Amino acid sequence: MRLDELLAQKPVLLADGATGTNLFEMGLMSGDPPEMWNLEHPDRIHALHQSFVDAGADIILTNSFGGNRRRLALHKLDGRVRELNAAAARNARLVADGAGRPVIVAGSVGPTGDLFQPLGPLTEDDAVEIFHEQIEGLKEGGVDVIWIETMSASEEMRAAAKAAAKAGMPYTVTASFDTAGKTMMGIPPASMPEVAEDIDPSPVAVGANCGVGASDLLVSVLSMTEANPNAIVIAKANAGIPQFHGDHIHYSGTPELMAEYARLAIDAGARIIGGCCGTSPAHLRAMRQAIDSHTRAERPNTAKVIAEIGPLVAPPKAGGGEERRRRRH
Numbered sequence: 001m002r003l004d005e006l007l008a009q010k011p012v013l014l015a016d017g018a019t020g021t022n023l024f025e026m027g028l029m030s031g032d033p034p035e036m037w038n039l040e041h042p043d044r045i046h047a048l049h050q051s052f053v054d055a056g057a058d059i060i061l062t063n064s065f066g067g068n069r070r071r072l073a074l075h076k077l078d079g080r081v082r083e084l085n086a087a088a089a090r091n092a093r094l095v096a097d098g099a100g101r102p103v104i105v106a107g108s109v110g111p112t113g114d115l116f117q118p119l120g121p122l123t124e125d126d127a128v129e130i131f132h133e134q135i136e137g138l139k140e141g142g143v144d145v146i147w148i149e150t151m152s153a154s155e156e157m158r159a160a161a162k163a164a165a166k167a168g169m170p171y172t173v174t175a176s177f178d179t180a181g182k183t184m185m186g187i188p189p190a191s192m193p194e195v196a197e198d199i200d201p202s203p204v205a206v207g208a209n210c211g212v213g214a215s216d217l218l219v220s221v222l223s224m225t226e227a228n229p230n231a232i233v234i235a236k237a238n239a240g241i242p243q244f245h246g247d248h249i250h251y252s253g254t255p256e257l258m259a260e261y262a263r264l265a266i267d268a269g270a271r272i273i274g275g276c277c278g279t280s281p282a283h284l285r286a287m288r289q290a291i292d293s294h295t296r297a298e299r300p301n302t303a304k305v306i307a308e309i310g311p312l313v314a315p316p317k318a319g320g321g322e323e324r325r326r327r328r329h
Contacts, residue, residue: 015274038087056288082137089141106147107138131163146171152183181316193228207234225269239278251278255286
């Protein structure tokens with residue numbers, strides 16, 4: 001099933017939780033490429049996908065976030081891009097097809113890790129080629145949609161979008177707003193609905209993922225839905241704030257907090273809601289229950305988000321884009 005078809009059937013879809021942090025709990029070692037587990041430990045990848053489907057996910061993301069040539073080269077795996085991505089897609093497809101209900105398989109595409117010219121070596125043509133290679137592998141393995149995520153530069157978002165279009169695949173785009181309410185490269189949330197609007201096809205959905213906490217992400221979602229109330233917006237927040245306990249990273253968000261985040265995300269106008277780093281199947285199960293039992297209520301403001309979820313970790317600078325938009329209206 002296509003993502004746009006499922007969106008037409010259900011008012012809100014639940015995306016899955018974390019891949020990396022859950023794989024670490026399953027034995028992945030720091031510094032090892034998660035993508036190799038698609039071949040070496042497919043049973044563990046199946047188990048992770050299955051745990052999210054059992055928790056109620058409508059969308060599961062492939063284990064391919066770092067599956068592009070530049071990232072895989074760090075592990076001398078750049079010659080296996082297509083193989084690893086196709087395997088990631090097949091692992092997720094197997095679980096989705098056995099779910100007994102529609103479950104969308106989304107091909108996770110993360111950033112290259114390189115900066116664009118003139119700040120770095122990457123050109124748009126290079127980036128499109130890099131992403132297209134990965135996306136063709138995901139397409140071969142049977143994904144339903146390409147899930148471009150955790151982006152910070154508009155040039156990279158557009159290159160990945162062009163690559164998806166070149167492969168004939170529908171796609172979504174999310175960015176990480178972790179620097180004073182903007183991405184690391186200075187992109188404000190309000191610009192997301194138009195980030196690839198002149199690319200044919202345009203994104204099925206846009207939004208925010210990861211970042212610095214659920215409160216900050218909800219504020220980003222509010223900015224997006226204010227800028228374009230008709231946009232289909234994705235909210236995929238970390239499960240609270242990362243806290244280091246020795247070598248172990250623990251995320252502060254409880255299932256109850258993530259359930260409240262899901263309710264506020266609905267009220268803020270998000271149509272696809274999930275979790276990023278630290279989000280376990282237990283968190284996702286609570287979010288499923290919250291989504292199913294919640295009727296969209298009054299649109300929250302930043303004060304309500306802070307009161308319900310907690311303080312902003314990296315608040316927008318005074319006089320930033322959101323303040324200016326308020327003055328214009």
